[in-house]
Amino acid sequence: MIVTGAASGIGVETARALALAGAEVTIAARDQTAAGKVAEAINVEAGAARVKIGRLDLADAASIRDFAGAWSGPLHVLVNNAGVMASPLMHTAQGYEMQIGANHLGHFLLTTLLASALEAGAEGAIPARVVSLSSIGHRRSGIRWEDPHFRTGDYDKWVSYGQSKTANALFAVGVTQRWRDRGILANAVMPGGIITPLQRHLSREEQIGFGWIDENGTPNPRMKTPEEGAATSVWAAVGLELEGVGGKYLENCAEAAPWTEAEPWSGVLPHAIDPDGADRLWAWSEKEIASH
Secondary structure (H helix, E strand, C coil), X not given: CEEECCCCHHHHHHHHHHHHCCCCEEEEECCHHHHHHHHHHHHHHHCCCCEEEEECCCCCHHHHHHHHHHCXXXXXXXXXXXXXXXXXXXXXXXXXXXXXXXXXXXXXXXXXXXXXXXXXXXXXXXXXXXXXXXXXXXXXXXXXXXXXXXXXXXXXXXXXXXXXXXXXXXXHHHHHHHHHHHCEEEEEXXXXXXXXXXXXXXXXXXXXXXXXXXXXXXXXCCCECHHHHXXXXXXXXXXXXXXXCCCCEEECCEECCECECCECCCCECHHXXXXXXXXXXXXXXXXXXXXX
């Protein structure tokens, strides 16, 4: 199994749970020092060398190609966990806007490059799995088809994040539509609200304003712990109830209900699971990747 961005946050707990359940896990992350410490700690806890690390920068196609090119053998589960949230306007090495670039296009390239390994990981009637980390943030924006990279100067960090999380959900639909016959299925995961390094681009005042923390920095009781936040990712990776199931948006270890104004912090909007939108996103993504 591969877990991207597992050097911090819920990725650590995802990698730990999978390794302690007996999986061989590769932490794919930029920060090799942090990733190495996480791997060492999990291996000590497991009493076996189940976790190793690999360098992966999702904001650089060359790094993604290097990581995928070095992979050998079958891959049973790919957890696309890494993410950037509400960053100022930044760009990847290839000139993509950072949030759609790293959160979606980076994972799109990684997953397509590892498709043969995933296909080899499918065993009989048991498909290989891709887990695509989305968010309730998808409600902030669908895909901005006319200007996904905000090149016209109207950048909004939350619209950008929302677009990227919609893309993550649509990608799970797209993988399932295209690769089911190859023995590969994907589901999207909404982990919930968790205080992790994902908030690095947000000020303390912003987090207080959202009600995530109080004046003393104490998390709101409705926020999850990193372990709780990782639970749905782990379920999506190995849950027996999901054998043969793909293209779903999951939260709280269940398929999400439709979003409603009465429950604004849960549920999924139609634009994030639309098959036609998934097709359009796949075609756009292939074109973007091919141009670099």
